[in-house]
Amino acid sequence: MLRTLLCLSIAVLACAADWTVGWKSASEQAAKANKPILADFTGSDWCGWCIKLKKEVFNTPEFAAWAKDNVILLEVDFPRTSALPKAQQVENQAMADKYKIEGFPTILLLSANGKVLGRLGYEAGGPSVWIPSAQKLIPTRK
Secondary structure, eight states, rough: OOHHHHHHHHHHHHOOOEEEOSSHHHHHHHHHHHOOOEEEEEOOOHHHHHHIIIIIISSSHHHHHHHHHHHHEEEEEESSSSOOOHHHHHHHHHHHHHOOSSSSEEEEEEEETOOOEEEEOOTTTOOHHHHHHHTTSOOOOO
């Protein structure tokens, strides 16, 4: 039983997408890779729809594979039960103000310089529905 749980844990971690924290790092990676940024404005520990989106889409191997090839992932979190470093709280709030985030989850596709390419939220149906919706917002790369 323990061995099975350990194997499952390793498998989940192996397929987890690699989320960046911090605009500077995300924008530098996006510019270097010529990819847009997928910014997840989330209340990771309290927002029911955010938790559902993460479970149904973001934590799947399909999403991890798609994201690796198509976007730089940026988490802009507003947790209630855990504290972010003060500088991160300030940066996240500034981003929420700049992009007029009014609810969670809000997913923005952004260029490396911060231009909004599109806006998404929760969409039922898992990765097979959510990924094509996101893909439509991504400009063709040169």
